[in-house]
Every structure is written in structure tokens, then in C-alpha cells.
Amino acid sequence: MFILACTFFASLTVGIFAQETPYPWTDGYQAQQDLVRRISLPPGYRRIPLEPGSFGYWLRHLPLKNGPPPVLLHDGTRKPNQDAHAAVVDIDVGYRDLQQCADAIIRLRAEYLFASGAGQAIVFNFTSGDPARFRDWARGMRPRLRGNTVSWVRSSRVDRSYRNFRDYLNTIFVYAGSYSLERELTPVREVAGMKIGDVFIQGGFPGHAVLVVDMAIHEISGRKIFLLVQSYMPAQDIHILKNLLNPDLSPWYVLDFGSRLQTPEWTFRNIDLRRF
Numbered sequence: 001m002f003i004l005a006c007t008f009f010a011s012l013t014v015g016i017f018a019q020e021t022p023y024p025w026t027d028g029y030q031a032q033q034d035l036v037r038r039i040s041l042p043p044g045y046r047r048i049p050l051e052p053g054s055f056g057y058w059l060r061h062l063p064l065k066n067g068p069p070p071v072l073l074h075d076g077t078r079k080p081n082q083d084a085h086a087a088v089v090d091i092d093v094g095y096r097d098l099q100q101c102a103d104a105i106i107r108l109r110a111e112y113l114f115a116s117g118a119g120q121a122i123v124f125n126f127t128s129g130d131p132a133r134f135r136d137w138a139r140g141m142r143p144r145l146r147g148n149t150v151s152w153v154r155s156s157r158v159d160r161s162y163r164n165f166r167d168y169l170n171t172i173f174v175y176a177g178s179y180s181l182e183r184e185l186t187p188v189r190e191v192a193g194m195k196i197g198d199v200f201i202q203g204g205f206p207g208h209a210v211l212v213v214d215m216a217i218h219e220i221s222g223r224k225i226f227l228l229v230q231s232y233m234p235a236q237d238i239h240i241l242k243n244l245l246n247p248d249l250s251p252w253y254v255l256d257f258g259s260r261l262q263t264p265e266w267t268f269r270n271i272d273l274r275r276f
Helices: 055-060 101-115 135-139 161-177 176-185
Strands: 045-047 085-088 123-124 131-135 143-148 148-152 199-202 207-220 224-230 239-241 259-261 266-267 272-273
Touching: 055 101, 055 135, 055 207, 101 161, 101 176, 101 199, 101 224, 123 176, 131 135, 135 143, 135 161, 135 239, 143 161, 176 199, 176 207, 199 266, 207 266
Parallel strands: none
Antiparallel strands: 045 207, 085 239, 123 131, 143 148, 199 207, 199 272, 207 224, 224 239, 259 266
16 A cells, blocks of 8 residues: 655645635645655656646645544444444545435536635536536526426525535435446546546446546556545445555455456446536
8 A cells, every 4th residue: 555755746826726625615725645655656666647627636736634533424333334434534424324426526627616716617417417607506497396396496596605505415316326427437448547536436226426626647657546535325425445465455446357347335337437
């Protein structure tokens, strides 16, 4: 497991984001705790270059909790399986059983857009297929569900605050999931074209989804590796997954994994890769 300090990356440039911190849920962003400094590379590899301010750059610098903490459920108890994670992302879960697998990915994508000042671009579909736009929510519109029909009515004041944004996400978590998210993402034809921010997802009831949060390439062979994060059921801390099939490489996975990607708690197919 490569959880060591590394010093060859500059700290995240906060000035390119619209918010005071690119991670608004934190009390204070500490660069020394970000993913790129805590998760080191196997010998011979270098991280793939990224544009500052991009979704991939933002994911690569996610803050992690100190040490090797346990994964906690939404109610504060320990997840029964404590052998699947290499590190835990320093982000809250909430107090309800809402932020599960696909919801955690929705949360990270939405947080990035909100921090970037791109609130107009935040939209996710309910399981019914109806779009739920944060711009409408911020204008005071709220969904009214009658059977399978969704309508939006103005029932609240205009509010573009972070707190109201989180209320919007909780509603998304209730009415969306892996089934809806899989259908609104774009299939990636070849796994070899993977990018940071891509999603392995199998939509269903239940389904599952994991998010690619970093990638690196071997300087001689050109072989690529990647990192994955997940939440799961019930709602729990977002965590970096171990690679149980290759402990020497863990938590990294090789990109040329074949037709099946086996993670500690789910097996994906190579055709399950999607992109925002």
C-alpha cells in the first residue's frame, strides 16, 4: 500500500475556484492531507498531467482523513467490512442513509461544479428520467411528485447558498441512484481511453458505481494505473479502494485489467465505464 508523503506536486491553486475553498464542506483545506501527497506511486510511475481547475485535478487533490481511519456508516457506527479501503476521503456522509454508491459520485461531481462557480451546469436525473436542475432549485422551485409524474412549483425563496445546495443534493439522493446515473452518463468505448473522473457503473436496484480519482503512467513501459473511490450501502464514508488481487500495487489498479474489474465489493465489466 502506497500511502506515503510526496512532495513533488504543488498545492492546489484555490484562486481558480469561485468559492473561498475548492472543498466547501471542509472547515479549512490542508494541502498536506490531499490525495496526491498521501497516496504515492509505485516505482517508475509518474502522474498524468492535468489542467488546474479541471475535474480530474480537483479529484486528485481531495482531502483525506488523518491516518488509517475506519470507514463509518451514516449513523457513526463502523462498517462491518474494514478490509476494503486504503484511505478515507475527508467529506461528511450526512445523518441519513442517502449518500450511497452513485450518490457519492453525484456529490463529488456537484461539489466540483459548485466550487467552480458552475452551478448552472448542475443537473441530475431522477429515476423517472426527469431532470432536476440546481438553478431551478436555487430559484425556489421544488419538485412535486404524483405517481410517475414530476412537476416543479415555486414554493421557496431564492437561495444560492451552500446550505441550500446541500438540501438540493439530499433530494437528488432520494430520487436518483445508479439506475438513473448510468443512463445519463456517456459510455466510454475503450477502457484504454479512461480519464480521471470516469465512472464504472452498473445501474440497478441495487447497482453499484465507483469513481476514478487519479491515474499514472509508467515512464518506460507506458503502462497506466488508476485509483478508485466508492461509497456503498448503507451510506458510508467515501473511501479509496484497495486492490486485493495485487497487494504489491494496491491501492492502484492496472488499466489493462481484461474483461472484468474486480474491486473488493463488486465486479465490473470493461464495458461499464462511463463519463460525465
